[in-house]
Amino acid sequence: MDTQVSAAVAAVAGDRATVRSDGERIGVVLDATGLTPLERDAMEAAVKMAAPGARVIVTAERATRALLAVASGKGGVGKSTLAANLAVALARGGRRVGLVDADIYGPSQPRLMRVEGTRPEAIEKQLIPVATPYGVPLLSMGQLVEPGRELAWRGPMAAGALGQLVEGAWGAADTLVLDLPPGTGDVQLTMVQKYRPAGAVIVSTPQDLALIDARRAIDLFEKAGVPIIGLVENMAGYACPHCGEVSDPFGRGGAEAAAAELNIPFLGRVPLDIAIRTASDAGEPPAAQPDDRIFAPIAALVQDWLAAR
Numbered sequence: 001m002d003t004q005v006s007a008a009v010a011a012v013a014g015d016r017a018t019v020r021s022d023g024e025r026i027g028v029v030l031d032a033t034g035l036t037p038l039e040r041d042a043m044e045a046a047v048k049m050a051a052p053g054a055r056v057i058v059t060a061e062r063a064t065r066a067l068l069a070v071a072s073g074k075g076g077v078g079k080s081t082l083a084a085n086l087a088v089a090l091a092r093g094g095r096r097v098g099l100v101d102a103d104i105y106g107p108s109q110p111r112l113m114r115v116e117g118t119r120p121e122a123i124e125k126q127l128i129p130v131a132t133p134y135g136v137p138l139l140s141m142g143q144l145v146e147p148g149r150e151l152a153w154r155g156p157m158a159a160g161a162l163g164q165l166v167e168g169a170w171g172a173a174d175t176l177v178l179d180l181p182p183g184t185g186d187v188q189l190t191m192v193q194k195y196r197p198a199g200a201v202i203v204s205t206p207q208d209l210a211l212i213d214a215r216r217a218i219d220l221f222e223k224a225g226v227p228i229i230g231l232v233e234n235m236a237g238y239a240c241p242h243c244g245e246v247s248d249p250f251g252r253g254g255a256e257a258a259a260a261e262l263n264i265p266f267l268g269r270v271p272l273d274i275a276i277r278t279a280s281d282a283g284e285p286p287a288a289q290p291d292d293r294i295f296a297p298i299a300a301l302v303q304d305w306l307a308a309r
């Protein structure tokens with residue numbers, strides 16, 4: 001009897017299933033590691049058909065997933081743009097990446113990743129990330145509220161909503177890029193303390209390189225015991241839309257010097273380029289372009305940092 005059941009179970013679940021019997025009842029332990037919730041449910045149903053009356057227990061090793069925070073001391077510096085492109089560039093580099101948009105003040109990832117207006121489904125209250133054209137599934141605060149409704153999150157509420165996103169059905173993702181709300185207030189601190197990212201990338205512009213805001217962002221992570229991966233300088237130099245040449249109205253080298261002064265690594269610079277804005281507005285992250293030379297090197301440094309952990 002047991003061997004018949006074992007064969008029937010193996011036919012639908014392969015070596016994911018282990019069949020046991022205590023003499024009275026048959027039990028099947030099903031390893032669902034790496035399966036999506038839909039695949040897991042389908043396999044569980046097939047096993048129950050193959051072994052009627054058996055007790056089926058589904059297990060999954062919790063994937064060890066790196067949560068990478070992208071933060072800035074204030075809004076408008078290109079934090080969301082960097083988060084989207086870093087996620088796409090890391091995915092192109094071979095990581096399995098998901099994107100969590102925690103920006104309660106202006107969640108822009110659905111637009112940047114070309115899935116505006118989508119709503120995630122839920123299975124057993126677990127949100128299923130929305131697939132994007134760039135191989136990076138997304139869950140966004142913007143998907144949790146009715147379109148056009150005011151967002152009035154308070155700190156603990158925002159952290160609770162973030163939990164739903166971080167604990168979504170991320171399947172095989174090994175990395176979650178987390179687009180934090182801009183600024184360094186209680187909301188951000190609560191989120192960071194509760195979800196303890198593996199590391200943080202700080203985005204700043206050359207104009208801010210008095211760096212008072214970046215310094216506040218660094219303090220926030222240090223308070224929570226989260227290591228800083230490094231600083232990205234955005235809107236650094238101006239890329240001429242006609243010839244592509246980058247000029248530096250604010251001077252060059254300020255960000256590297258500032259990073260050194262703050263004692264954190266410098267990850268690279270992204271020029272102020274109208275093409276970045278128009279592509280972003282159109283839901284086409286520049287990092288997805290085959291000739292991307294801007295975000296790939298930044299992602300490579302982040303990848304090295306992750307690999308060395």
Ligand code: ADP
Pocket residue numbers: 072074075076077078079080081082108182234235236270271272273274275276277278280281
């Ligand atoms: P934040 O998340 O810090 O508020 P966003 O990523 O939303 O900032 O960027 C603010 C605006 O600046 C957006 O319109 C975006 O397209 C534009 N932007 C960001 N980075 C660049 C860049 N390097 N070149 C041109 N425009 C940029």
